[in-house]
Amino acid sequence: MIIRPMIRSFHSLFALRIIPARYESSVKEGVILQSTSNNVYENLAIEDWIHDQMNLENKNVLFIWRNAPAVVIGRHQNPWRECNLPLMRERGICLARRRSGGGTVYHDLGNINLTFFTSRKRYDRMKNLELVIRALKALQHQVDVQATSRFDLLLDKKFKISGTAAKLGRTVAYHHCTLLCSANSSLLPIVLQSPYHGIESNATPSVPSLVKNLSDADSSLNCESIMDVVASEYSAHYNNKPHVHLIDPKDESLFPGISQKKRDLCTWDWIYGKTPKFSLKTTFQILYRNSIVDIKLSMQIKNGYIEECSLEFPNYWLSKDLSNDLQSALVGCKFCPTETAFFIKYLVKDLSSR
């Protein structure tokens, strides 16, 4: 493949203004959009907007985007089971829930996201991954990258460099994949390790893999050159001149209704409240008057809120009435394990000293 120089433009002829139905005939088959934002919620909102608003019957769109550090869970996952929320809070790493299914991935500026939009009829994940492989080989022909039957990309047959997820609408579909180029690979496994035990749930579990960055295979591979070569390969596939349209996901004039889509993705009800119903069974200890007291906690959590709660203490220690009051105080609260445990310990000490 000949790598042709990439032209980038803002709000050009092929920016989204021309894509709505009234302009359909003037749009070429493959359009490439690249986000100027690194905000995970804004970029996920663009995916929603394209999915909901664009007519993709005869055209395809590639959306290229990167985010500041973030953990992105699949639509049907449980964040308390998938990642280290206290550590993420400490480090300012955002949590986002995407609209597509699948597992949990870590994003930062060293990770490229590629979203392939097509009509539902033309949706073909393997074809997209083959395009990415061709692009990588055009940049570094010795790189050993292969797609698996789970639609992951493996480097040297062993290390995952890309994970795939998809959303199939009635007429439109998208396939998005990550591409690890130079992400923080020491933080990645720590952030994706939950500190909580005792969660039982039917939520989709992630499938952890050994991961590696492409820049570890060849230090000359960087995000800019990879994004360029993928765009080049995509343009070549549709016989277009390589042209990337830079878009700002905050631009309401280009994307009417986009701010609302972003707000929806940022709500507690979407990020945490969408978690499938689950239970927590755990035991913790508190130190009281020089002795250790075991407390058994069992909860049912629905839509992110504590629906049922049962606490077991040694009977000599807290009367049944007080224990019932404590359980009732927790029902209806948002589930936040660290704060809930702190609250229980605090109240138990307070109540038992009366």
Ligand SMILES: Nc1ncnc2c1ncn2[C@@H]1O[C@H](COP(=O)(O)OP(=O)(O)OP(=O)(O)O)[C@@H](O)[C@H]1O
């Ligand atoms: N940015 C990333 N790119 C590739 N792999 C990643 C990334 N971040 C984390 N991983 C690895 O991928 C695992 C999650 O993979 P999993 O297969 O569950 O989800 P997925 O790849 O998003 O989607 P799908 O389930 O649809 O394949 C993580 O536990 C981690 O080992």
